Every structure is written in structure tokens, then in C-alpha cells.
Amino acid sequence: KAGVTQTPRYLIKTRGQQVTLSCSPISGHRSVSWYQQTPGQGLQFLFEYFSETQRNKGNFPGRFSGRQFSNSRSEMNVSTLELGDSALYLCASSPVAGGNYEQYFGPGTRLTVT
């Protein structure tokens, strides 16, 4: 079974621009979560989607948004990029939502904002 895939793997943007990241979950998984990983901060939860609905959201500004499509693929968008948005953005999928399943992580998208 193919794992979680994320595109693009690397991205360089300038301040003020916007960016869209994509995540394809493992086949059959309907829950997708997004995290921001930075050194010293660990993984910060952004949001989780299940059946095209956002079920929970972390403490990030409204510039961070996401959506999920009917095939469970998900995208996250960051508008008006700031230098502090430079990070590794991880996507994780699980069969269903809730905490009784492990999450399977993708390789991440490394975003650099200059």
C-alpha cells in the first residue's frame, strides 16, 4: 500500500506570497491532519479533516486554512507568508478520526520563506 504523499517536497517563497501544499493519504484513510514542525517546538497541530469537514483546529492565525476533497486528498493554504512560517509541514492520515488509531506521516513539505 502506498504511503502518505506530499507535494511539493521543497518550496521557497517570499514574504507576502501565498502557498498551497497538497497531501494524499493512504488509500482508504479518511482522516487527514496537518502539523507544523520547527526545531525546538516539536509538532504543532494545525487542523484535522474527516469526510471533507474540519473537525478540529489548532492555535494558528486565519492565514492558515485547509480543505479536504471527496477522495480524502487534502490541501492546506498559507496566505500572506511571514518569515516565521518557515517550517516542515507534515501531513498524517488515519483510517478514521479520533484518537484510537495511529497516524501515518508523510515526508513533509519543507517551506522556506525569504
Added chain:
Amino acid sequence: AQSVSQHNHHVILSEAASLELGCNYSYGGTVNLFWYVQYPGQHLQLLLKYFSGDPLVKGIKGFEAEFIKSKFSFNLRKPSVQWSDTAEYFCAVNPGTYKYIFGTGTRLKVLA
């Protein structure tokens, strides 16, 4: 607010030494607990998980963790580390909601 604390940010051990990484969480109800590992250049992957039952859980590669409810802790242990255990380790908690809370991670370096 719910949080997960990993007190050891960097750990350096020699091969064959014993390992214990601390994890404490702040949540009074039932929780699901996880340890994930990120080897250099690889994806985060699950080491072990605890949902209920025996509080001593065994995971892959000889790792184990003990859930102590009274201490809100879920410490990771390995009796004898190997050079290949060099990685970053993350403790995570899910209180049955749509949100996983991760600790800040512990970087383990094992010297050959």
C-alpha cells in the same frame, strides 16, 4: 490547556547504555498515548501506543513504555541502545478528540 512535556531535549548515550525518555501530559481524563520516532531523513513512524489494558506496552525495536496514570507519565525505555537508535523521539497524547498533542521531542545521539 492540554500539553505534553518532554524534559530531555538532547540525550547522548554510548552503545549498550540504557535509555529512559520522560513524557508527562496534562489532561485529567482518559487518553491515548503514543511514541513516534523520526530517524534522520525518514518519516515519523510509530514506536508504540497505549489505549487501555496492561500499562506496560512493548513496541518495535525493543522499545517499551510504561503508563503511570497517577503521575500522568508515559516514559519510553530501552535496556540497551544501538547506534541505529539515533533519532528524534516524540511523545503524543490524544484525549479521544480530533487532535493529537505532541511534545517538543528528544534528540537522541548514540555513540558507537
